[in-house]
Amino acid sequence: MTDPRLAKLARVLVRHCVGVKPGQTVRIAGDVVGLPLLELIHEEVVRAGGHPLVRMSSQNMQDAFLELAGEDQLRHLPGLALEEVEAIDASIGLWADVNTKAQSQADPQRQATVSAARSPLSERFLKRAAAGDLRWCGTQFPTNAAAQDAEMSLRAYADFVFTAGHLDAADPAAEWERISKRQQQVVDYLDGKEQLHFEAPNGTDLAVDVAGNTWINCDGHENFPDGEVFTGPNLRAGGDSPAPGGVAGVVRYSFPAVHGGREVHGIELTFEGGRVVDAKAEKNLGFLLAMLDQDEGARRLGEIAIGTNYQITRYTKNTLFDEKIGGTFHAAVGAGYPETGNANKSGLHWDMVCDLRESAPGAADGGRITADGELFHEHGRFVGPLAGVFGAA
Numbered sequence: 001m002t003d004p005r006l007a008k009l010a011r012v013l014v015r016h017c018v019g020v021k022p023g024q025t026v027r028i029a030g031d032v033v034g035l036p037l038l039e040l041i042h043e044e045v046v047r048a049g050g051h052p053l054v055r056m057s058s059q060n061m062q063d064a065f066l067e068l069a070g071e072d073q074l075r076h077l078p079g080l081a082l083e084e085v086e087a088i089d090a091s092i093g094l095w096a097d098v099n100t101k102a103q104s105q106a107d108p109q110r111q112a113t114v115s116a117a118r119s120p121l122s123e124r125f126l127k128r129a130a131a132g133d134l135r136w137c138g139t140q141f142p143t144n145a146a147a148q149d150a151e152m153s154l155r156a157y158a159d160f161v162f163t164a165g166h167l168d169a170a171d172p173a174a175e176w177e178r179i180s181k182r183q184q185q186v187v188d189y190l191d192g193k194e195q196l197h198f199e200a201p202n203g204t205d206l207a208v209d210v211a212g213n214t215w216i217n218c219d220g221h222e223n224f225p226d227g228e229v230f231t232g233p234n235l236r237a238g239g240d241s242p243a244p245g246g247v248a249g250v251v252r253y254s255f256p257a258v259h260g261g262r263e264v265h266g267i268e269l270t271f272e273g274g275r276v277v278d279a280k281a282e283k284n285l286g287f288l289l290a291m292l293d294q295d296e297g298a299r300r301l302g303e304i305a306i307g308t309n310y311q312i313t314r315y316t317k318n319t320l321f322d323e324k325i326g327g328t329f330h331a332a333v334g335a336g337y338p339e340t341g342n343a344n345k346s347g348l349h350w351d352m353v354c355d356l357r358e359s360a361p362g363a364a365d366g367g368r369i370t371a372d373g374e375l376f377h378e379h380g381r382f383v384g385p386l387a388g389v390f391g392a393a
Contacts, residue, residue, distance in 0.1 A: 005162045007213040008172065009224075010040035012165070014048055017137035018090040022049030024239025025087060029055040030094030034141035040267035041092055059098045066114070068108045074113045077120060085124050089134065095320065098139035100149050103261030108287045111260045112294035112347075114250020118252045119295065121336060121349035129222075130339035131313030131356050138192060139165075139224040140320055150316035164312050164321060165225035179227065180219035183295055183308055185389050186229050186382065187215040193371040195242055196304065198251070198329055199333065200367035204354055206249040206271070206331075208271065208304050212329045213341035218305075227309025227324040233301045241301065245274020246342075247301050251331060254355035255315045255322060256283075263317065266350060269333070275299045276333065292333065297346030305329060306369070306377065307353075319351050327357040329369065 013218075014020050026045045028037055038054065047050045049378040088338070104249050115249050128134035140146065140161055147157035162168060166175040194211035198204055203389040213231045220226040227283030233246030240250065251268050266282030276299040292298050323330040336342030356367030357380030366379030382389045 003142075003158060003162075004034075005158075005167050007040050008039050009162070009165065009243060010044045012167070012172050012220070013041060013092055013137055013224060014044035014175075016176065017224050018135040018313055020048040020050040020090055024050045024089035025051045025053055026050045027055060027084070027088045027091040029057075029091065030141065031096040031098065032056050032058050033098050033115050033143060034094040034096030035176060037094060037096075037135075039139045050090070053084075059102050061116075063106075063367070065101050066103060066110055068112075070323075071113075075117045077092075077093060077117050079179070081121055081252075082124065085121055085128070085134075091125075091134065091136040092127065093136070093138040094141045094145075095138065095318075096143055097145045097186040098143065100145045100258075100317070101261055104263075106261065108262075108290035112324065115347035116294045117292075117347070119335070119345065120368075122347070122349070123345055126335065127338055128356055128385035130337065135221070136222055137220075137222055137261070138320065140318065146316075148319060151320065160202075161225075161321075164227075164309060164324070165220075166311070176220040176226070178224075179209065179308075180217060182389050183217045183219055183229055186308070187217045188388060189376065189386055190229065190231070190371060195372055197370045198354070198356075198367070199253075200252070200354055200356055201365055202249045202252045202254065204252045204367065206247070207243040208272075208301075208331075209234040209241045209243040209246050210304070211241070216337070216340060221323075225309060225321070225322060225324065227312070227326070228305045228307050228330075230303050230305030230340070231336075232303055232336040232340040232344070233274065235300065235342060235344060237274070243271075243274070245272075245300075246343070247274050248272040252353075253352040253355060255287070255353050256317065257350065258317050258319060259291065259314045259350050260287070262287050271301075272300070292352060293350055294345050294348055296343045298334050298348040299328050300344045300346075301331050302334050302342055302344045302349060303330075303340075303351070305331070305351075306392060315353075319353075322353050323351045325353065325355070327355050327366075328355050329355065 311323035334346035336344040367376035
């Protein structure tokens with residue numbers, strides 16, 4: 001597709017999101033279908049004085065590898081891939097699926113093997129990012145496949161994508177600076193809090209110990225569009241905590257969770273001692289269990305977050321947008337982000353979303369979040385000490 005907003009997006013990604021500086025090596029990666037945006041990003045990197053390193057692949061390559069590779073190939077991690085993670089200063093990645101269901105029939109054990117084998121890459125990537133040595137951002141290139149998942153035309157989906165990123169504003173970067181200030185109020189309130197409690201009419205009753213961990217303001221520098229605040233559970237929490245091991249209780253996710261080309265519906269996870277001890281699903285339970293059993297860290301939570309992008313109001317089967325829906329929270333099983341204080345390691349990082357809005361499917365009333373016993377989020381809006389931060393309830 002050719003859309004003048006793509007050039008605007010490329011500038012925001014290079015100048016605002018990763019802030020490319022002269023002499024930096026910038027990896028630009030994505031499916032060949034996203035070539036129009038890849039080319040524009042490449043031009044912006046060059047204009048900024050950076051050294052572009054382009055990595056293009058295709059859905060067919062990924063599918064062929066999962067189908068044809070032997071066990072040794074599935075477990076292989078090229079040394080050059082690790083060297084590349086060490087060498088780059090910034091990374092910009094595109095999601096541009098031609099067929100979002102291409103891997104829905106792949107063997108989940110093979111998918112888990114590949115994920116586990118590549119975990120050292122993600123671990124080193126996240127460690128460098130946490131230390132400030134590596135800037136990164138991922139974004140969506142509008143495709144027919146993504147539009148079909150969202151039940152929209154390509155034109156309507158492109159409008160949705162660009163509106164979610166405030167690319168309709170005269171100065172998108174300035175708009176994200178304003179959003180950053182609003183989100184920082186939430187971060188400042190939550191920093192120093194020890195216990196969070198999430199409740200929803202669907203039966204979610206989840207306690208999360210966040211004592212000593214750091215909240216992060218996601219304002220367009222790592223995901224684009226963005227709009228969330230997050231931290232990680234305190235894995236050190238002892239028996240005197242309402243959530244030993246960091247997490248206790250039950251969470252029932254409101255939307256199908258999408259991973260590896262599969263949709264898992266009706267997920268319910270029960271946590272004890274910080275680990276998933278029981279997992280249920282109405283569809284694709286076997287795949288869910290295979291992902292949770294791929295390594296030691298996959299049954300722990302690496303992230304707990306609150307969505308703050310009120311430009312995004314609907315579920316689209318795309319985690320980049322769904323986890324940001326204003327009025328929701330999400331939790332990721334698997335790898336944590338070291339900058340939060342959560343050092344959980346895993347080849348998995350799978351975000352799943354719970355709706356707290358009054359309009360949530362099947363909800364007679366909205367959900368609520370308390371911090372150290374104080375109500376600050378109800379029916380999908382910030383209340384109490386944070387009332388009005390993102391507009392009236």
